[in-house]
Amino acid sequence: xxxxxxxxxxxxDGGARLGEISTxxxxxxxxxxxxxxxxxxxxxxxxxxxxxxGADVVLGNVYHxxxxxGAERVAELGGLHKFMNWPHNILTDSGxxxxxxxxxxxxxxxxGVTFQSHIDGSRHQLxxxxxxxxxxxxGSDIQMQFDECVKLPCSHEEAERAMRLSLRWAERSRKxxxxxxxxxxxxxxxxxxxRDLRIExxxxxxxxxxxxxxxxGLAVGEPQEVMLAMIETVMPHLPEHKPHYLMGVGxxxxxLQSVKRGIDMxxxxxxTRAGRHGLAYTRWGKLNLKNARHAxxxxxxxxxxxxxxxxxxxxxxxxxxxxxxxxxxxMLLTWVNLAYYQDxxxxxREAISAGRYDDYLAQVKDNWTRDGEPG
Amino acid sequence: xxxxxxxxxxxxDGGARLGEISTxxxxxxxxxxxxxxxxxxxxxxxxxxxxxxGADVVLGNVYHxxxxxGAERVAELGGLHKFMNWPHNILTDSGxxxxxxxxxxxxxxxxGVTFQSHIDGSRHQLxxxxxxxxxxxxGSDIQMQFDECVKLPCSHEEAERAMRLSLRWAERSRKxxxxxxxxxxxxxxxxxxxRDLRIExxxxxxxxxxxxxxxxGLAVGEPQEVMLAMIETVMPHLPEHKPHYLMGVGxxxxxLQSVKRGIDMxxxxxxTRAGRHGLAYTRWGKLNLKNARHAxxxxxxxxxxxxxxxxxxxxxxxxxxxxxxxxxxxMLLTWVNLAYYQDxxxxxREAISAGRYDDYLAQVKDNWTRDGEPG
Ligand SMILES: [Zn+2]
Ligand SMILES: [Zn+2]
Numbered sequence: 001x002x003x004x005x006x007x008x009x010x011x012x013d014g015g016a017r018l019g020e021i022s023t024x025x026x027x028x029x030x031x032x033x034x035x036x037x038x039x040x041x042x043x044x045x046x047x048x049x050x051x052x053x054g055a056d057v058v059l060g061n062v063y064h065x066x067x068x069x070g071a072e073r074v075a076e077l078g079g080l081h082k083f084m085n086w087p088h089n090i091l092t093d094s095g096x097x098x099x100x101x102x103x104x105x106x107x108x109x110x111x112g113v114t115f116q117s118h119i120d121g122s123r124h125q126l127x128x129x130x131x132x133x134x135x136x137x138x139g140s141d142i143q144m145q146f147d148e149c150v151k152l153p154c155s156h157e158e159a160e161r162a163m164r165l166s167l168r169w170a171e172r173s174r175k176x177x178x179x180x181x182x183x184x185x186x187x188x189x190x191x192x193x194x195r196d197l198r199i200e201x202x203x204x205x206x207x208x209x210x211x212x213x214x215x216x217g218l219a220v221g222e223p224q225e226v227m228l229a230m231i232e233t234v235m236p237h238l239p240e241h242k243p244h245y246l247m248g249v250g251x252x253x254x255x256l257q258s259v260k261r262g263i264d265m266x267x268x269x270x271x272t273r274a275g276r277h278g279l280a281y282t283r284w285g286k287l288n289l290k291n292a293r294h295a296x297x298x299x300x301x302x303x304x305x306x307x308x309x310x311x312x313x314x315x316x317x318x319x320x321x322x323x324x325x326x327x328x329x330x331m332l333l334t335w336v337n338l339a340y341y342q343d344x345x346x347x348x349r350e351a352i353s354a355g356r357y358d359d360y361l362a363q364v365k366d367n368w369t370r371d372g373e374p375g
Numbered sequence: 376x377x378x379x380x381x382x383x384x385x386x387x388d389g390g391a392r393l394g395e396i397s398t399x400x401x402x403x404x405x406x407x408x409x410x411x412x413x414x415x416x417x418x419x420x421x422x423x424x425x426x427x428x429g430a431d432v433v434l435g436n437v438y439h440x441x442x443x444x445g446a447e448r449v450a451e452l453g454g455l456h457k458f459m460n461w462p463h464n465i466l467t468d469s470g471x472x473x474x475x476x477x478x479x480x481x482x483x484x485x486x487g488v489t490f491q492s493h494i495d496g497s498r499h500q501l502x503x504x505x506x507x508x509x510x511x512x513x514g515s516d517i518q519m520q521f522d523e524c525v526k527l528p529c530s531h532e533e534a535e536r537a538m539r540l541s542l543r544w545a546e547r548s549r550k551x552x553x554x555x556x557x558x559x560x561x562x563x564x565x566x567x568x569x570r571d572l573r574i575e576x577x578x579x580x581x582x583x584x585x586x587x588x589x590x591x592g593l594a595v596g597e598p599q600e601v602m603l604a605m606i607e608t609v610m611p612h613l614p615e616h617k618p619h620y621l622m623g624v625g626x627x628x629x630x631l632q633s634v635k636r637g638i639d640m641x642x643x644x645x646x647t648r649a650g651r652h653g654l655a656y657t658r659w660g661k662l663n664l665k666n667a668r669h670a671x672x673x674x675x676x677x678x679x680x681x682x683x684x685x686x687x688x689x690x691x692x693x694x695x696x697x698x699x700x701x702x703x704x705x706m707l708l709t710w711v712n713l714a715y716y717q718d719x720x721x722x723x724r725e726a727i728s729a730g731r732y733d734d735y736l737a738q739v740k741d742n743w744t745r746d747g748e749p750g
Contacts, residue, residue: 320444
């Protein structure tokens with residue numbers, strides 16, 4: 001424990017890094033996967049379960065929380081940690097991404113974005129200053145700069161305009177964040193799929209006083225090789241003594257490939273969303289429990305898993321729950337998937353520590369080809 | 376533990392009874408509330424949680440399970456206990472009630488009911504023999520006779536016809552049940568709101584060799600006093616050395632009033648359904664968490680509850696989850712409600728044992744008038 005926000009790099013294995021962020025809330029072991037708690041809940045999970053899986057930090061969404069229940073209300077109730085019964089670290093996004101993907105009637109200018117709520121049509125404004133104020137009210141430990149994220153593919157011109165705007169918003173965000181002992185503000189590299197823009201963005205942000213560096217605007221429709229190429233392009237320009245966070249990514253393979261290239265932190269709705277739609281991530285590959293081939297299968301998903309949901313319920317039962325759209329099916333599969341994502345990162349940390357990350361990656365990928373059949 | 380199905384009456388306090396059913400699966404402490412596990416899951420609860428709340432038995436629904444996943448499939452997979460990861464006692468209803476309330480294009484004759492599934496329109500038949508076969512395939516510890524349940528109000532003539540048919544089906548059900556060591560078959564008293572018919576039904580069933588006696592066809596729209604009057608009418612004609620089960624009932628007050636009149640077992644979807652719709656049952660009364668008055672309330676539902684869901688989350692947070700239709704809201708409120716129902720029965724058992732059941736009833740009812748405010 002510490003009073004400051006600190007990042008310590010403990011080991012390297014090729015490009016992969018083993019590290020630890022420490023804050024007054026506790027340690028975040030990296031590489032880290034952060035479960036997404038959109039509306040102040042990691043969907044279909046009790047917070048104690050999320051912690052028991054090994055998650056050191058969860059994500060909160062500014063866009064959702066500003067609409068419901070509102071940042072001022074959360075502050076009056078003692079902050080987001082207390083509100084959602086999660087005393088560990090919380091990272092909040094800045095709202096930029098979701099304003100672009102969810103809100104209606106957006107109007108963007110130099111100052112920020114005005115938009116209508118996708119829930120009730122009420123009008124709101126987000127600026128760098130307001131986004132940082134919301135994150136401060138929520139009390140989050142890691143606060144993201146407000147940025148503009150473009151959809152891929154997009155023109156060089158459009159990517160450049162958004163990247164430059166995001167840089168100006170980065171300065172305003174950093175200034176609005178001010179000094180908050182024990183907390184950090186992260187900058188976000190933008191620039192679409194353009195190498196020159198990504199480098200310019202990374203260099204400019206590296207000169208600002210951020211506690212960590214995020215790579216944004218990826219995994220928005222482009223092939224994995226484009227994403228990995230952008231990470232490779234950007235990495236030499238990210239300060240090595242700061243944590244590197246790849247936003248909104250991704251599949252288990254995306255995670256492992258990105259760790260190999262120097263990424264320390266991830267968040268993604270994939271494991272939780274997939275769990276609510278009948279999909280299970282296991283060591284032996286991804287399974288669609290809706291599929292009739294599981295209907296009479298008495299085997300659990302993974303008999304040697306440490307996760308009760310993967311170990312104590314048959315595939316036939318999970319199939320039944322998914323078919324009947326039972327809440328317990330969503331609860332069990334979300335649990336399975338988050339356990340798998342956490343195990344994947346724990347394995348990566350162990351492998352980096354032992355200097356055998358490439359072997360780990362090869363072994364894990366080989367297991368995925370088994371189509372759900374334990375090896 | 377025992378090899379037989381046994382019921383032991385341990386104490387009486389006025390009409391209220393303290394008892395214990397023992398089966399090879401374990402003890403069922405009575406008065407008992409049985410959470411409903413319609414489709415082989417107590418909705419929004421892990422089975423281990425249901426057990427930890429003190430439930431000794433859960434209910435399975437023949438109608439739902441015959442449609443999905445099918446009784447023969449459950450049998451192949453090792454029976455319902457194994458399928459749903461609930462090694463304790465299970466009671467199954469006979470399907471009669473739900474065929475009447477859910478199925479389409481029903482055709483009833485002396486032999487049974489043919490109907491179409493409400494899910495996919497597929498055609499099925501339920502007879503006393505098929506219902507008992509399904510319950511045997513599921514492997515349930517307490518199996519209910521197949522009966523016809525009429526909606527109230529209904530004419531004397533209609534209630535009489537259905538009661539007589541149910542008696543003939545009772546004989547066929549009992550015969551089809553045969554001898555299943557450690558398990559019991561229960562008869563069901565019918566007769567609508569007609570005293571003479573209820574008495575005739577109870578007397579006829581008492582002469583058959585059932586392991587327990589249920590009262591069916593109540594809490595189907597009639598006022599509470601009609602229900603209680605029917606219980607009082609029937610009770611002198613129920614064998615006292617057999618458990619008395621009031622089917623599909625009810626509110627906390629219904630339960631306590633019925634215990635006072637000699638009922639030992641209950642099942643109802645109320646606590647679980649209410650939990651999925653934002654309603655909380657607490658010692659201090661029933662709360663609608665959707666209500667805006669909870670939006671800024673930092674207090675938990677019950678700070679001294681043994682249930683984490685009632686103790687560790689603010690009303691403001693529960694309100695937020697309910698408003699956002701978050702699954703965690705359903706999970707927490709279902710947990711709160713089932714905990715309350717189990718606590719209510721545990722308190723009743725303690726009070727009967729101490730000979731102060733009427734005081735208990737008065738005290739509990741007084742607390743309910745507090746509108747959610749801890750006393
Ligand atoms: Zn994602
Ligand atoms: Zn009911």
